[in-house]
Amino acid sequence: MTPIIPGFDHHHVTVADGVRLHVAVGGSGSPVVLLHGFPQTHLMWRHVAADLAERHTVICPDLRGYGASDKPTDVDGSTYAKRTMAADVVALARALGHDRFALAGHDRGALVAVRTALDHPEAVTHLMSLDVLPTLDMWDVMHGTTAAVGFHLYLMAQPPGLPEQLIGAAPDAFFGHFLDLWTRDAAAIPADVRAAYLKASREAVPSIVADYRASAHIDVEHDRADRDAGNRLTMPVTVLQQDWGSALGFDAAALWRAWAPDLDHRTVSCGHFMAEEDPATVSGALRDLLTR
Template sequence: MTIEISGFTRQRITVADGVALNVAVGGTGSPVVLLHGFPQTHLMWRHVAPDLAADHTVICPDLRGYGASDKPEDTDGHAYSKRTMAADIVALARALGHERFALAGHDRGALVAIRAGLDHPNAVTHLASLDVLPTLDTWDVLHGRSAAPGFHLFLMAQPPGLPETLIGAAPDAFFGHFLDLWSTDAIPADVRAAYLEASRGAVRSIVADYRATATVDVEHDEADRRAGNRLRMPVTVLQQDWGAMLGYDAASRWRAWADDLDHRTVSFGHFMAEESPAEIVKALRDLLAR
């Protein structure tokens, strides 16, 4: 049985070069786009989206390469750059009639959201990031034994061939490891099965997404840092206390990117929209009121 977000309708929308995204849309009012993380799909917003839909048009896509969205070949190393994926989201919103929209992302989706805020400041009115640092900072703070939990970042950064072969040999074990490690029983069995099924069919595109984060995405962040390009819209960041675990000041890292920043360290786990949806809804509503 297909799992749906209550009250939402699903459709496919072509955004660029023939790439179509699977998207669930619900509600009416000012638009809010919600981007999922790894190894999830748009279903991670199943508790948050209906609440926001009471007074917003809520748009929940599967990112390119994930879920039921298209998974193009990465022939040039740019097909899964966050710049490309952010352009998808802007095109998706426009196709639905929205030139400007609020944007919230978790994990991988947060990296896409950050890039959208940097590349398309006139389109993104508000930005929320759940449990990541910007790409450039992520690589800066991962070092020594403390980097061990991020082994998958280093594995999928390798040249094409080895990561795809290793992960493809046991996809349920690989993706299930993160679902089980990072979850506090917030992901029921049927949703977990849906995430595994989606990831099983997306090994190459997921690896390409992560590989871009170790290559072209870093180049784009470095160029922005040199140019002084910053996030000019109101920004809310919710993070676990990764700074204490990895030895860095998370808020100061974020202040280097965002002028109007509300940075909060939270006690709930990585899959926070599934574990603590009421708190996430409140944080997003607080952001939208700024």
């Protein structure tokens, strides 16, 4: 049986051009949208979502191309642009009755969240990012042997064909590699949840690759245009990251502050999948953010 977030209802909501997102919704109160990362689904928020649902309406979608959401074919490089995925998020919230909402994202979901906040500042009241850098900064700081940790970024940036073939030949080994490597506490992702992540990813290889490919091309263009124009995140922003910035030779907080003047940057002592390894810290930081 596929794991669920207890007490949450599940829906499929049309957001654009016939694309439907699968979404779990629970609780009541002011809305908070939670966006998952790679190689996961909305399930990564199961602990945080259940906690926040005591005071908030919590909305946990599978991003387009992931989980049980639709996986349209990428025909022009923009289908999985973060700008397109951000529009999905706003359309989803509005379909559920919310014109304004707080937004938190992890990994890939954080990149979507940042783009949502840049493109739709009137909709996003507060923003939280878990364990990434903004797309443009990520590519700027990766160089030399330290870039080996991001080999998958370069693999999936290649033209269509080879990445899909290589990953599709051994999807469980590929996606499982990251679930193992990026987790300090293996018990944080129990066997049934791990199996759900692997199954969902196995069924979404082309769309996951398209998501990453967009981040090496069109997403960079959008970020650079915003940076050149001086566009910034105008809402309160909280960033949680592992202590990897100094190890890789850059100041992660400074990079974020250039985008977010109202920034609370915190370092956490757990693995990449912090919403599963240390949900209490994530929930607490999100509550603090919502009071700003």
